[in-house]
Amino acid sequence: xxxxxxxxxxxxxxxxxxxxxxxxxxxxxxxxxxxxxxxxxxxxxxxxxxxxxxxxxxxxxxxxxxxxxxxxxxxxxxxxxxxxxxxxxxxxxxxxxxxxxxxxxxxxxxxxxxxxxxxxxxxxxxxxxxxxxxxxxxxxxxxxxxxxxxxxxxxxxxxxxxxxxxxxxxxxxxxxxxxxxxxxxxxxxxxxxxxxxxxxxxxxxxxxxxxxxxxxxxxxxxxxxxxxxxxxxxxxxxxxxxxxxxxxxxxxxxxxxxxxxxxxxxxxxxxxxxxxxxxxxxxxxxxxxxxxxxxxxxxxxxxxxxxxxxxxxxxxxxxxxxxxxxxxxxxxxxxxxxxxxxxxxxxxxxxxxxxxxxxxxxxxxxxxxxxxxxxxxxxxxxxxxxxxxxxxxxxxxxxxxxxxxxxxxxxxxxxxxxxxxxxxxxxxxxxxxxxxxxxxxxxxxxxxxxxxxxxxxxxxxxxxxxxxxxxxxxxxxxxxxxxxxxxxxxxxxxxxxxxxxxxxxxxxxxxxxxxxxxxxxxxxxxxxxxxxxxxxxxxxxxxxxxxxxxxxxxxxxxxxxxxxxxxxxxxxxxxxxxxxxxxxxxxxxxxxxxxxxxxxxxxxxxxxxxxxxxxxxxxxxxxxxxxxxxxxxxxxxxxxxxxxxxxxxxxxxxxxxxxxxxxxxxxxxxxxxxxxxxxxxxxxxxxxxxxxxxxxxxxxxxxxxxxxxxxxxxxxxxxxxxxxxxxxxxxxxxxxxxxxxxxxxxxxxxxxxxxxxxxxxxxxxxxxxxxxxxxxxxxxxxxxxxxxxxxxxxxxxx
Amino acid sequence: xxxxxxxxxxxxxxxxxxxxxxxxxxxxxxxxxxxxxxxxxxxxxxxxxxxxxxxxxxxxxxxxxxxxxxxxxxxxxxxxxxxxxxxxxxxxxxxxxxxxxxxxxxxxxxxxxxxxxxxxxxxxxxxxxxxxxxxxxxxxxxxxxxxxxxxxxxxxxxxxxx
Numbered sequence: 001x002x003x004x005x006x007x008x009x010x011x012x013x014x015x016x017x018x019x020x021x022x023x024x025x026x027x028x029x030x031x032x033x034x035x036x037x038x039x040x041x042x043x044x045x046x047x048x049x050x051x052x053x054x055x056x057x058x059x060x061x062x063x064x065x066x067x068x069x070x071x072x073x074x075x076x077x078x079x080x081x082x083x084x085x086x087x088x089x090x091x092x093x094x095x096x097x098x099x100x101x102x103x104x105x106x107x108x109x110x111x112x113x114x115x116x117x118x119x120x121x122x123x124x125x126x127x128x129x130x131x132x133x134x135x136x137x138x139x140x141x142x143x144x145x146x147x148x149x150x151x152x153x154x155x156x157x158x159x160x161x162x163x164x165x166x167x168x169x170x171x172x173x174x175x176x177x178x179x180x181x182x183x184x185x186x187x188x189x190x191x192x193x194x195x196x197x198x199x200x201x202x203x204x205x206x207x208x209x210x211x212x213x214x215x216x217x218x219x220x221x222x223x224x225x226x227x228x229x230x231x232x233x234x235x236x237x238x239x240x241x242x243x244x245x246x247x248x249x250x251x252x253x254x255x256x257x258x259x260x261x262x263x264x265x266x267x268x269x270x271x272x273x274x275x276x277x278x279x280x281x282x283x284x285x286x287x288x289x290x291x292x293x294x295x296x297x298x299x300x301x302x303x304x305x306x307x308x309x310x311x312x313x314x315x316x317x318x319x320x321x322x323x324x325x326x327x328x329x330x331x332x333x334x335x336x337x338x339x340x341x342x343x344x345x346x347x348x349x350x351x352x353x354x355x356x357x358x359x360x361x362x363x364x365x366x367x368x369x370x371x372x373x374x375x376x377x378x379x380x381x382x383x384x385x386x387x388x389x390x391x392x393x394x395x396x397x398x399x400x401x402x403x404x405x406x407x408x409x410x411x412x413x414x415x416x417x418x419x420x421x422x423x424x425x426x427x428x429x430x431x432x433x434x435x436x437x438x439x440x441x442x443x444x445x446x447x448x449x450x451x452x453x454x455x456x457x458x459x460x461x462x463x464x465x466x467x468x469x470x471x472x473x474x475x476x477x478x479x480x481x482x483x484x485x486x487x488x489x490x491x492x493x494x495x496x497x498x499x500x501x502x503x504x505x506x507x508x509x510x511x512x513x514x515x516x517x518x519x520x521x522x523x524x525x526x527x528x529x530x531x532x533x534x535x536x537x538x539x540x541x542x543x544x545x546x547x548x549x550x551x552x553x554x555x556x557x558x559x560x561x562x563x564x565x566x567x568x569x570x571x572x573x574x575x576x577x578x579x580x581x582x583x584x585x586x587x588x589x590x591x592x593x594x595x596x597x598x599x600x601x602x603x604x605x606x607x608x609x610x611x612x613x614x615x616x617x618x619x620x621x622x623x624x625x626x627x628x629x630x631x632x633x634x635x636x637x638x639x640x641x642x643x644x645x646x647x648x649x650x651x652x653x654x655x656x657x658x659x660x661x662x663x664x665x666x667x668x669x670x671x672x673x674x675x676x677x678x679x680x681x682x683x684x685x686x687x688x689x690x691x692x693x694x695x696x697x698x699x700x701x702x703x704x705x706x707x708x709x710x711x712x713x714x715x716x717x718x719x720x721x722x723x724x725x726x727x728x729x730x731x732x733x734x735x736x737x738x739x740x741x742x743x744x745x746x747x748x749x750x751x752x753x754x755x756x757x758x759x760x761x762x763x764x765x766x767x768x769x770x771x772x773x774x775x776x777x778x779x780x781x782x783x784x785x786x787x788x789x790x791x792x793x794x795x796x797x798x
Numbered sequence: 799x800x801x802x803x804x805x806x807x808x809x810x811x812x813x814x815x816x817x818x819x820x821x822x823x824x825x826x827x828x829x830x831x832x833x834x835x836x837x838x839x840x841x842x843x844x845x846x847x848x849x850x851x852x853x854x855x856x857x858x859x860x861x862x863x864x865x866x867x868x869x870x871x872x873x874x875x876x877x878x879x880x881x882x883x884x885x886x887x888x889x890x891x892x893x894x895x896x897x898x899x900x901x902x903x904x905x906x907x908x909x910x911x912x913x914x915x916x917x918x919x920x921x922x923x924x925x926x927x928x929x930x931x932x933x934x935x936x937x938x939x940x941x942x943x944x945x946x947x948x949x950x951x952x953x954x955x956x957x958x959x960x
Binding site for chain 1: 820822823830831835836837838839840841842843844846847849876877878881886890893894895897899900901902903904905906909924925927928929931932933934935936937938939940941942943944945
């Protein structure tokens with residue numbers, strides 16, 4: 001652990017009486033959620049609040065010939081019916097590009113479609129009414145005439161000359177393309193003893209947050225201010241975007257985010273219907289609320305992971321990987337999503353494939369194409385589940401081909417634990433990873449040898465179990481390299497302000513947001529520890545652009561590593577300020593004093609000198625008794641941004657143990673393990689629960705979740721009965737283990753942990769299924785999700 | 799006929815309630831919009847996810863599948879009432895200590911469904927807990943912590959270790 005020693009030699013920072021770093025402190029604000037007294041945006045009601053519902057395009061691609069709203073306007077309770085053309089006068093369109101993704105292009109997108117609807121579900125007309133039900137009644141009375149246009153749905157033919165171009169001004173349907181060629185790939189394949197080549201398919205899926213997207217916008221014309229209650233991961237980013245596209249200054253917009261019913265990357269993007277709601281509030285000069293219903297969620301929440309990857313690996317007889325090659329094709333819908341773009345997932349796949357291994361020869365190409373389906377963008381673990389599944393799928397296929405144990409195969413190829421700092425073939429810079437230690441830990445934690453013996457014994461009885469692994473690396477704590485350098489106003493720094501109240505308790509204001517991951521607990525732990533107070537004296541405020549330091553919010557596993565460090569530093573700074581006051585009151589040198597358990601003590605002896613309540617009383621109510629010229633400063637702010645490394649990479653390895661019913665094709669998950677290295681662990685319980693939750697989302701991708709479309713671009717299963725998500729009974733217990741390699745970029749040394757589970761789980765479930773079926777002569781399954789029919793097909797049973 | 803309304807009287811969390819409601823209004827919308835009881839959540843709107851689970855006449859139901867007018871004369875209990883009565887106190891504490899919730903949106907329904915199992919007595923197996931809670935979707939936790947919390951409360955109520 002690399003926590004700077006604050007007060008040597010008496011106590012190290014970790015041994016201080018109020019050190020909460022590394023402790024499983026329960027989250028401070030959970031009672032309001034367990035008692036049903038949270039405040040989600042869907043719960044918010046304001047005086048004069050109206051509700052908006054949208055008429056959405058039933059076609060994947062259609063020209064809007066006419067919109068007749070007379071009947072709807074007469075419907076009981078309807079306040080306004082607003083078309084895209086009308087709303088375009090209130091809000092400017094946006095284009096989702098980043099300059100560092102060279103060549104990435106997209107078309108202007110409006111809050112409500114103007115002239116042409118580009119996917120089934122795109123809003124075409126808004127109906128605002130007293131209640132949501134009345135708004136929906138009104139929607140049924142809006143008559144829209146469409147001229148259906150040919151729908152571009154198959155990425156494989158999206159760039160063909162005979163395929164229509166969705167946005168004529170762009171010239172073609174290519175959004176973004178990237179190529180990478182490192183080392184001597186052709187030579188390496190030619191000299192390999194074995195080459196494995198296959199195609200991996202990843203089904204489109206989505207986040208399915210239990211609370212749908214929700215926004216309440218409140219334009220107050222008398223103040224010229226827009227207040228937006230929004231379930232978002234990035235309040236300051238949204239403040240900027242609302243202001244920009246309403247032609248307001250940022251200070252005229254306040255974004256408030258309280259409880260958020262799940263986000264997972266779904267709620268960090270610009271959604272046309274949410275932008276429309278904000279614009280409607282400006283237009284109608286009253287609060288307007290929009291809560292997506294579940295069908296709207298399925299056709300408008302960003303989708304992700306729809307990739308086809310042709311992949312190839314070369315190996316020598318001794319198990320050395322000689323080369324990796326991938327060719328990625330992905331269709332991202334009709335627009336690159338604003339402002340993070342829809343090129344990032346493919347870009348990440350190019351960056352991350354092969355990342356854990358020493359192999360120097362790597363070639364990749366990725367094509368991102370437009371199509372007439374719902375948009376795709378960044379969802380939890382962006383690109384990682386795909387890159388890991390491709391890499392680890394190839395690794396286990398190669399190991400099987402040369403007859404080597406998959407763990408032994410990895411031992412021969414994973415970057416050595418003493419090789420750091422180093423970088424991957426793709427150029428990713430690694431400060432310190434621990435692949436081999438993590439693998440050894442996993443090996444013993446799961447009793448690998450014992451499981452193999454059990455597998456063999458059961459095989460003899462006709463029971464087919466499989467063991468699969470996935471080593472992985474994970475991007476966390478992103479610097480400005482992710483978005484800022486590309487021109488997006490998405491900040492990578494974050495801030496924390498800590499204030500001593502008049503009774504000696506602390507209040508933290510932080511720019512990161514609570515999405516349920518426990519960010520508020522982590523912030524409280526950091527400040528309580530660095531300041532020296534019991535955690536129950538710390539209150540955390542997040543999610544308010546008027547009252548928190550400017551920050552990026554919660555995404556890319558940054559809240560603990562970046563927001564936590566800012567809070568840690570702010571706590572330290574306030575401690576210095578408080579000791580200065582104590583020194584003045586006690587006529588002592590501040591350096592000779594310390595704060596422990598909320599009491600100022602002599603550093604050397606620990607003798608109690610002054611309670612914080614008394615200090616605060618004097619500083620706030622009797623400052624006249626302090627020495628002349630002395631001013632108490634009982635509020636301190638610190639900011640932090642990673643500078644030494646573009647990203648704090650984490651690493652880990654997962655394993656899945658499962659049983660395949662070869663008669664029905666059903667997979668029974670028996671157990672799952674994950675060993676992960678996220679640097680300093682601030683709260684072990686929260687880290688483990690992030691991993692478990694992430695693993696289950698990854699399992700969903702492997703076995704169940706799939707946004708199914710027909711060839712006309714119609715989503716076929718946009719409801720929770722037909723779109724399957726993991727249920728409790730299908731999920732295994734998940735054991736977590738840890739290796740700790742802190743980053744030296746921050747004093748805390750914490751890296752992110754929110755996405756590692758999702759990154760590795762699909763790959764190891766895939767590998768476990770193939771391990772179970774390999775002796776039966778089944779073709780390797782590489783087409784997620786692995787539904788029973790695909791498994792039976794692989795077995796030749798259907 | 800969308801605005802056809804009926805008068806209903808029922809007991810909600812021990813209080814007598816008389817309201818005129820639209821015939822088409824679902825119980826969960828009535829609780830949330832008319833009574834301000836926003837602890838019952840709307841997730842899937844068709845009886846799959848369990849976020850709107852409430853108790854009607856002692857049985858757990860989906861608030862999105864039952865019309866408010868069907869509750870005329872009924873006794874309805876929501877997470878707010880079950881919290882205030884203390885009936886769920888040990889289960890809520892176990893969820894908090896085990897971090898068996900993250901975003902918390904599924905939690906009121908999850909607690910109500912778990913209590914329905916625990917009321918039957920005994921210590922159900924982990925598989926039985928998982929089976930019983932499979933009508934309540936959680937996207938955050940992966941369920942492991944929820945099963946741990948429910949199991950711990952079952953053991954404690956049965957007089958075993960806490």
